[in-house]
Amino acid sequence: xxxxxxxxxxxxxxxxxxxxxxxxxxxxxxxxxxxxxxxxxxxxxxxxxxxxxxxxxxxxxxxxxxxxxxxxxxxxxxxxxxxxxxxxxxxxxxxxxxxxxxxxxxxxxxxxxxxxxxxxxxxxxxxxxxxxxxxxxxxxxxxxxxxxxxxxxxxxxxxxxxxxxxxxxxxxxxxxxxxxxxxxxxxxxxxxxxxxxxxxxxxxxxxxxxxxxxxxxxxxxxxxxxxxxxxxxxxxxxxxxxxxxxxxxxxxxxxxxxxxxxxxxxxxxxxxxxxxxxxxxxxxxxxxxxxxxxxxxxxxxxxxxxxxxxxxxxxxxxxxxxxxxxxxxxxxxxxxxxxxxxxxxxxxxxxxxxxxxxxxxxxxxxxxxxxxxxxxxxxxxxxxxxxxxxxxxxxxxxxxxxxxxxxxxxxxxxxxxxxxxxxxxxxxxxxxxxxxxxxxxxxxxxxxxxxxxxxxxx
Amino acid sequence: xxxxxxxxxxxxxxxxxxxxxxxxxxxxxxxxxxxxxxxxxxxxxxxxxxxxxxxxxxxxxxxxxxxxxxxxxxxxxxxxxxxxxxxxxxxxxxxxxxxxxxxxxxxxxxxxxxxxxxxxxxxxxxxxxxxxxxxxxxxxxxxxxxxxxxxxxx
Numbered sequence: 001x002x003x004x005x006x007x008x009x010x011x012x013x014x015x016x017x018x019x020x021x022x023x024x025x026x027x028x029x030x031x032x033x034x035x036x037x038x039x040x041x042x043x044x045x046x047x048x049x050x051x052x053x054x055x056x057x058x059x060x061x062x063x064x065x066x067x068x069x070x071x072x073x074x075x076x077x078x079x080x081x082x083x084x085x086x087x088x089x090x091x092x093x094x095x096x097x098x099x100x101x102x103x104x105x106x107x108x109x110x111x112x113x114x115x116x117x118x119x120x121x122x123x124x125x126x127x128x129x130x131x132x133x134x135x136x137x138x139x140x141x142x143x144x145x146x147x148x149x150x151x152x153x154x155x156x157x158x159x160x161x162x163x164x165x166x167x168x169x170x171x172x173x174x175x176x177x178x179x180x181x182x183x184x185x186x187x188x189x190x191x192x193x194x195x196x197x198x199x200x201x202x203x204x205x206x207x208x209x210x211x212x213x214x215x216x217x218x219x220x221x222x223x224x225x226x227x228x229x230x231x232x233x234x235x236x237x238x239x240x241x242x243x244x245x246x247x248x249x250x251x252x253x254x255x256x257x258x259x260x261x262x263x264x265x266x267x268x269x270x271x272x273x274x275x276x277x278x279x280x281x282x283x284x285x286x287x288x289x290x291x292x293x294x295x296x297x298x299x300x301x302x303x304x305x306x307x308x309x310x311x312x313x314x315x316x317x318x319x320x321x322x323x324x325x326x327x328x329x330x331x332x333x334x335x336x337x338x339x340x341x342x343x344x345x346x347x348x349x350x351x352x353x354x355x356x357x358x359x360x361x362x363x364x365x366x367x368x369x370x371x372x373x374x375x376x377x378x379x380x381x382x383x384x385x386x387x388x389x390x391x392x393x394x395x396x397x398x399x400x401x402x403x404x405x406x407x408x409x410x411x412x413x414x415x416x417x418x419x420x421x422x423x424x425x426x427x428x429x430x431x432x433x434x435x436x437x438x439x440x441x442x443x444x445x446x447x448x449x450x451x452x453x454x455x456x457x458x
Numbered sequence: 459x460x461x462x463x464x465x466x467x468x469x470x471x472x473x474x475x476x477x478x479x480x481x482x483x484x485x486x487x488x489x490x491x492x493x494x495x496x497x498x499x500x501x502x503x504x505x506x507x508x509x510x511x512x513x514x515x516x517x518x519x520x521x522x523x524x525x526x527x528x529x530x531x532x533x534x535x536x537x538x539x540x541x542x543x544x545x546x547x548x549x550x551x552x553x554x555x556x557x558x559x560x561x562x563x564x565x566x567x568x569x570x571x572x573x574x575x576x577x578x579x580x581x582x583x584x585x586x587x588x589x590x591x592x593x594x595x596x597x598x599x600x601x602x603x604x605x606x607x608x609x610x611x612x
Contacts, residue, residue, distance in 0.1 A: 057562045098563040325505040
């Protein structure tokens, strides 16, 4: 058996190793025939340069032409074979000889000299993956072509997810079991949630993420603000914010004059608007109360959203900084290896990579912890959660600051020295971040499981 | 502009003109050799198919890499769409050879022969199970409508 034949057999068995083994030992001859592998014929499969050839597909008579044939000897000109293969390859199956009664398959090697750029293999892979969408997910990170293959899905404890489709349900489930959220790592180190294909959003559940994003995208918060802080002009309904002054309002749009308190026409009030005050005090209190509630809930949302957005933008800043640090380090290391190769090796600066990762994942956790905090019911345990979050936030900021110093323009030329001097601090901070992240997750997860933390679905 | 496979089509055309296939006759074709009409007699199934049927074969620019578009034609008082579990009442045909099983080594002739034998071996005087629904939404020619092959045994 050569490599090409094994490939063809695997391809025929839809890349199922066990099935191939079964069929191979069950009836080897039949499997080979089904795959279109010819072991007996002497004709060599391959490209030929022939003179005076008549192709039965295009019916052209060539004086000299390149042809291709499988070991069956069915020979056609390279143009006809080429356009046939190009059409067939999109189906992702093995490509057979053009003669319908001939079952031989084209070996993968023929479609390209190298396996890494093999069009047939590529098409086969794509069709294989698209047929098994539940088992494969593309990494959602921009510019990343990483693919994650789900081998075995587990729920917490013993029960196994028999059907991976359950992940789809997980996205909409109200369950607050953080342990069951399938966070996976793509080959390029991007963490994401296998269920909702969003970035690692712990400690939030998929449902919270969905609602939060909807809330942030919706204009509903703008509407809430307008509702809480403005009144509509009784004549033209333009929204008016009263930013001071007396209650005699003149609409800037339609010049209508009215009383801010009762929204009645100003001319009816005359000189004495206190009458208006006594007239509708009940109503006013009621409206005022409503507005107060709305304003408070808006304030609360904005509190969490600001911090959420802040960490999101900080993360982008961090990534830029880290890139620069990485560049500086690479240049430094190259010079080092030229002058005195024994002093520093890449292993010595491995801690930097760990620190980069700790910083970005710490930011991500912080970001989602604010989303979590927004939906969290107030309580003692919630305060504990926020305290832990505060600690995490502090160490993330500290580490971020060190990196910022490294690339600060005042420290030009000294950056590698700073890195080596601060090595201990950087290492300590990154392990602290990792530890505090873990604590935060555990707090959220156990708090929800024991009912100490409660989520409010607003 | 002539067809990239003009020579091949010309060769097929000449052979079709000679009418070497029993029961199959080329009735007409256009000047560009992209549309052919055939009259077909089903030789060995007189209980079901007493009258001859009419077929239109349309070659696309991709022929012979892509299969031609083939359907039965109805002409009031002359030709009817034959009854067959793979033939829709608008003349569309559900046949592997016109889809996935097509290779450039097949020809108009091989399609005609396989259609003839499809009718000859038929015993059921019925339409496909989804005929009414299919015919309502079907495109002009069948290949774009993505057939599900109902039953390969017929």
